[in-house]
Amino acid sequence: MRKAIEKVILKIFPELSGGLHLDRYARVLAVSDAPAAGGPSERFRPRYAVDLEILTPDGARDEAFPVYEAVPLPVPAGCGQEAGLYAFPEPGALVVIGFAYGRADHPLVRQIYPQGMSLPEVAQGQQRWQQSADVYQGVDQHGNWTRKTGQAISDESLHRAARAVENLDEFSRELRRIHEHSKEVVGGTKTLEALGALRLRSGGSANLVAVDNINFATSRDRTLIVGQDRHEVAGRHMVSLVKGDMEETAHGNRTEDVGGNRTESTGGDHTSDVGGESVETVDGNKTIAALHINLEASTIRLGQPGSGISLLPTIISFMEEIRCALHDIAIHQHNGSVPPDNGGEIDGHSTAVGTLKGNMGTISG
Known part of the structure; x- marks a missing residue:
């Protein structure tokens, strides 16, 4: 009677005879057919898949099963058209394999386990997504995010917004290219320090406007070159102090208009050389006192x-x-x-x- 019942059950559930209803451990052998962009995943060519060998409960190769090629991997989140979270396990990683419908021609990977692999440091409350010891991103118990790599990080978006109470950027070199307009609004004080040189270039106009004072200071030379006209307007007083020599050269005309008094003091000699005529008009008295x-x-x-x-x-x-x-x-x-x-x-x-x-x-x- 027992034999008859067993025969009927195995006929109805043939997977029981081969043990295909049980999950089994398997070892990843290789990734043989990695997908390209837009490549379809099909039953006979899933692409996002690995080659496996099934293991015994002791972790040895189970010779009762063949090497399964192109066994589909699960997508843990967001599976869609060219969408989802994808990452191949390394050869040697341990997976759990099952058989859909109890059929040997429908193998699939249910889970991936890190048994036999070295693990990253993860404490209670932490989360970590790591490619290698030097390439990872994660969040600690306090909610602090860290992202690290020894290579490049590329971000591309139509719009980008970053908000923080405090921001610290530290680079060895920086190149910033803005194809259109750029505007920066600082609610407080902005300090720009360049230990080498500071160069400001403009292909068009350059305007520096301040409601309060503008101060320029240098411990060495200052050179000002104007290709065309120069206009300088002082709303009140103007003081110029030169502690050394002062030289002025005008290749064209020079006009000086003083609305009030003018006082000129020379501690040494005063020489005036006029190549043409010299005219001086005084509406009042003129006094010359000399030895x-x-x-x-x-x-x-x-x-x-x-x-x-x-x-x-x-x-x-x-x-x-x-x-x-x-x-x-x-x-x-x-x-x-x-x-x-x-x-x-x-x-x-x-x-x-x-x-x-x-x-x-x-x-x-």
Whole structure:
């Protein structure tokens, strides 16, 4: 009777005779057909699959089962069209294999176990996703996330938002390329320190605006080069202090307009070299105080503007009158008397005055 019942049961459930209804341990041998992008997973070519050998309860190869090739792996989360969480187990990893419908031609991997593998450090409350000891990401018991790799991390998105109370970025080198506009808003103070050099370049305009003060300080040289016009406007006072030499060169014209008073102080010599004409107009009085004053010119004019009185012509005329008076004295006679005995001396003075008059006439403007 027992034999008859067993025969009926095995006929109805043939998987019982081969033990296919039981989960078994198996060892991963290889990944033989890794999927490419968009490659379909089919029954006879699942692609996301591994080659397995079934083990005995003692962990040895079970010769009663063949080597199963391309046994499908489970997708732990998010399985869809080109979607889900995928990762191949390494050769040697232990898996649990089952048989759908109890059929030997429907093997599948139910779970993957790390027996025989070295494990990463994971404490109670931690979560870790690790590829190797140096490539992992995880969260500790306190909720702190860590992501580490010895290679590259690439993020690509249409929009990106990152929010934090405090942010610390530390790089050996950095290249940031922004194809359109960039705007940065800082609610407090921003400090930018460059231990080497700081270079700011703009293919268009560059504007630096501050509601409060703007301060520039350097312990060495400062060079300012302007290709075209330069405009500088000070709403109140302007102070310029040069502790060494100061040199200004204008290849074109220079115009200086002072609405109030102007005070100029020179501790040493003052030399002014004008290649053309020099005109100075003073509406009020002008006072020159010096130990010596030297005026050197081909001609000199001192006097009132326009056709007014001129000093040097007036002196020349005065000298002419003196010369004539001396000459008249030298030759004058009283009622037919002879000229004075010193008439020659008087006439010599007249000649000397005439010579001085001629000299002054050469410089009179």
